[in-house]
Amino acid sequence: MIYTRKPIDILRQIPNVKSNKSILSVLIILSLSSLVYATTEEFIKKPRGVPKSKASLYERKGPNWTCLDGSGFIPYEAINDEYCDCADGSDEPGTSACPNSKFYCENVGHIPAYISSSRVNDGICDPECCDGSDEYDGKINCPNKCEEFGAEYRKRVKEMEILRAQGVNKKQEYIKYGQKLKIELQNSLDFVNTDLNAAKIKYADREAELKKLEQLEKTKSDSSHLPVKEYNERIKKYREKVKGLKDQVSLLQGNVDTLSRILQDLKNGHNQNENDITIIKSAITAYDEFSNDNNNRGLEDFNEQDEIDDELLIDDHEVPQVHDPEPLPFYQEIWETIANNVYQILGLEESENQDRINKPETSRELQAAINAKEQVEKDKKELENKLNDINTKLSKDYGKQDEFAKLDSECFEYDSGEYTYSICMFGAATQKSNKDYSSTHLGNFAKWSGAQSKDDPNYYTQQIYANGVRCWNGPERSVKLNLECGMDNEIISVVEPEKCEYHLKMKTPAVCSDNSFRDSIRHDEL
Ligand code: MAN
Numbered sequence: 101m102i103y104t105r106k107p108i109d110i111l112r113q114i115p116n117v118k119s120n121k122s123i124l125s126v127l128i129i130l131s132l133s134s135l136v137y138a139t140t141e142e143f144i145k146k147p148r149g150v151p152k153s154k155a156s157l158y159e160r161k162g163p164n165w166t167c168l169d170g171s172g173f174i175p176y177e178a179i180n181d182e183y184c185d186c187a188d189g190s191d192e193p194g195t196s197a198c199p200n201s202k203f204y205c206e207n208v209g210h211i212p213a214y215i216s217s218s219r220v221n222d223g224i225c226d227p228e229c230c231d232g233s234d235e236y237d238g239k240i241n242c243p244n245k246c247e248e249f250g251a252e253y254r255k256r257v258k259e260m261e262i263l264r265a266q267g268v269n270k271k272q273e274y275i276k277y278g279q280k281l282k283i284e285l286q287n288s289l290d291f292v293n294t295d296l297n298a299a300k301i302k303y304a305d306r307e308a309e310l311k312k313l314e315q316l317e318k319t320k321s322d323s324s325h326l327p328v329k330e331y332n333e334r335i336k337k338y339r340e341k342v343k344g345l346k347d348q349v350s351l352l353q354g355n356v357d358t359l360s361r362i363l364q365d366l367k368n369g370h371n372q373n374e375n376d377i378t379i380i381k382s383a384i385t386a387y388d389e390f391s392n393d394n395n396n397r398g399l400e401d402f403n404e405q406d407e408i409d410d411e412l413l414i415d416d417h418e419v420p421q422v423h424d425p426e427p428l429p430f431y432q433e434i435w436e437t438i439a440n441n442v443y444q445i446l447g448l449e450e451s452e453n454q455d456r457i458n459k460p461e462t463s464r465e466l467q468a469a470i471n472a473k474e475q476v477e478k479d480k481k482e483l484e485n486k487l488n489d490i491n492t493k494l495s496k497d498y499g500k501q502d503e504f505a506k507l508d509s510e511c512f513e514y515d516s517g518e519y520t521y522s523i524c525m526f527g528a529a530t531q532k533s534n535k536d537y538s539s540t541h542l543g544n545f546a547k548w549s550g551a552q553s554k555d556d557p558n559y560y561t562q563q564i565y566a567n568g569v570r571c572w573n574g575p576e577r578s579v580k581l582n583l584e585c586g587m588d589n590e591i592i593s594v595v596e597p598e599k600c601e602y603h604l605k606m607k608t609p610a611v612c613s614d615n616s617f618r619d620s621i622r623h624d625e626l
Pocket of ligand 1: 599
């Protein structure tokens with residue numbers, strides 16, 4: 101290459117040149133230089149550090165050349181003269197003169213690359229420039245390793261291609277799953293909505309029925325409710341009466357005994373062969389005495405018994421009513437006590453009268469209405485929860501083709517030594533200490549953030565989990581989850597570049613695409 105610093109320095113003065121003499125000398129020099137450059141075709145086509153694709157920008161069209169950003173124009177020879185003229189560094193693509201310039205390594209046999217121009221001729225063989233073109237000043241010899249690197253790269257690409265294809269297949273399964281799920285959710289949304297509307301109507305009916313029944317019972321109860329005390333008194337009275345009846349029975353039994361004895365005496369003392377007037381007289385006297393003593397008391401008492409029955413008879417309308425929050429078991433107990441007492445006293449089998457004294461008919465009806473209303477209310481609540489779940493799922497952004505639906509609520513962990521990080525997809529991110537097992541909330545899923553627009557293929561490659569526990573003297577904890585193509589779902593790294601800001605890298609088939617692996621390899625290489 102030919103670099104002539106002197107004429108360039110003169111040429112830099114072009115805009116300020118005033119005298120004709122100077123102009124003449126400049127023109128002479130320029131025509132000489134153009135002769136020189138015309139012989140170096142390579143330079144004209146492509147200065148050092150410029151890719152072929154940009155060679156046209158450096159085409160010689162006259163004595164001067166305009167910086168690519170338009171910040172100035174310089175003599176054509178000033179390109180790559182190790183002096184930085186242009187603000188954008190475009191005049192020094194092949195030297196380290198401009199700090200903001202990029203040097204292009206062609207890397208034939210491997211992948212071309214740009215390096216910062218500050219690394220040109222710095223005495224280090226940069227692996228990114230495997231052809232060694234960045235070290236051309238002879239201070240160091242960088243052998244061309246592009247063939248070797250290229251072969252290794254191509255081998256890796258091939259392996260990765262196989263994995264990528266598998267990943268893409270798996271992603272297809274995810275897509276199928278997600279789309280099926282969305283259809284199912286949509287369908288069940290319709291069903292659940294229909295069921296819920298029916299349940300609401302049913303609930304309103306049951307509620308109205310119950311209210312009506314309650315009102316009815318209340319009306320009855322208000323007019324006829326017997327206090328418990330009164331029932332107890334009646335029981336007491338009834339017991340006394342029954343006791344009286346038992347006494348009557350013993351009295352009558354005594355009467356029967358006495359009459360039997362009189363007759364027995366008559367029979368025993370009677371002599372069939374004689375006119376035995378003394379025995380008959382004594383029997384008549386004994387009967388008169390018996391008759392005077394008893395004076396038919398037993399019969400009178402039995403008549404009284406009818407009155408007792410009437411008095412103690414409990415009308416249907418006197419049955420205790422259910423109005424208090426838990427009245428039924430209480431009254432039921434009372435009723436059972438009453439029934440048991442009466443049955444015991446009368447010596448009857450409980451079952452014979454169970455239907456009459458058992459739980460009152462109206463209470464059973466009321467309880468049935470309460471149960472029915474509660475059941476419908478339960479069904480309604482379940483349907484409402486179901487509807488909520490469905491709507492929440494339907495509103496989630498599971499990716500362009502619903503490929504992330506499969507991962508919803510799946511949790512993945514990564515042990516970094518001090519902490520175990522976990523992410524439950526579309527849920528929460530957590531940091532758990534491996535020392536004391538204390539857990540810190542790092543945030544909840546907030547949004548996709550791989551790019552500004554959903555149309556950008558990178559949009560679904562990053563998630564943000566936000567609003568975690570606030571850092572002491574700092575921001576709320578948050579997580580950036582970067583996704584890259586992999587056969588399995590796994591977190592592969594966690595870093596905390598800023599306090600309480602966590603960057604997680606995760607592999608997943610959900611982001612595999614036709615070029616995802618090539619991109620990631622290239623990214624690793626560069
Ligand atoms: C805890 C962890 C760390 C974090 C500090 C900030 O120790 O959550 O990740 O950097 O708190 O105080």
